[in-house]
Amino acid sequence: MTYWRKLHNWIGLLIGLQVLAWISGGVIMSAIPIEMVRGKHLLLEQSSVGSAKQISADFQSDLSRWQKMEWVRRLDKSVIKLSGFDHSSSFIDPTTGAALARLTGSEAEQVARNRYLGKGKVVAVQLLEQIPAEASRLSPPVYSVQFDDWINTTFYVQPDSGEIKTVRSDLWRVYDFFWMLHIMDYEERENFNNPLVIVVSVTALIFTMTGFVLLYFSFIKPQTRIIWRAARQRRGK
Structure with a gap:
């Protein structure tokens, strides 16, 4: 269990900032009408x-x-x-x-x-x-x-x-900055299928999956054991 917790923590550390960038970019890009961005x-x-x-x-x-x-x-x-x-x-x-x-x-x-x-x-x-x-x-x-x-x-x-x-305008420049963070293309700012964003997306998926694994071992499995023990004790009586 210790290994899985450490792995999960490291994955979270690596992709946490990028997830924040994705969320921030989504807010900015949905809040500013594209007609205003284009002037x-x-x-x-x-x-x-x-x-x-x-x-x-x-x-x-x-x-x-x-x-x-x-x-x-x-x-x-x-x-x-x-x-x-x-x-x-x-x-x-x-x-x-x-x-x-x-x-x-x-x-x-x-x-x-x-x-x-x-x-x-x-x-x-x-x-x-x-x-x-x-x-x-x-x-x-x-x-x-x-x-x-x-x-x-x-x-x-x-x-x-x-x-x-x-x-x-500055509206376009702010939008473009968050677009760059969103697609993780820090040079051309056009390729949203670049290897970096694919790797980070897959890593985020692994992070989510390990989260469910930890949820099972940290909460669901211990609760199941408690329920089984209580049931056995009732049957023993």
Whole structure:
């Protein structure tokens, strides 16, 4: 029995903190609506409406060499996004057919302010060549536009299209931290089938099973012996 108790105590010590992290993460992730985590409540939706009538005749004849054409909004204006067969993209003024220059920092700030629904002010605009971990799925370069609201919101603006690709805030950062603890992926924070979480989950199962074993030997079996002894004594009388 001593061996089983020691084993159970050591297993409990090893996985106790992780169980606490799982519970804490579950509370956080269920308490914060995912729309707020993704910043949708701070981002003004906009449509990208355009018409073939806006496209110059000379430019229309040149569209065949592109794989895909779509309308997007850029500085509150409908422009054309052309996607090539080599996965390249160009953004075109539909009336002239001219390629649009990359947004400046002040233009990226204007894009962010026009779409921002919060009460903060812009405090920093940076063109990033290295993408931070919180926006790791984006490709450089990208503008970060930071606001001084209570959750430190950051808009990530694509400099060619003017699209707001990602919204990050302290709500997302807290959520992401507990998500990392929850799935035990401390690097990429994406793989919830990683070996570590599997090992700890199996260990937690063993912990539970040994708990039932200890429950039997510490409580149920002694109580059974007492009952049997009492029954024998009554029969002896």
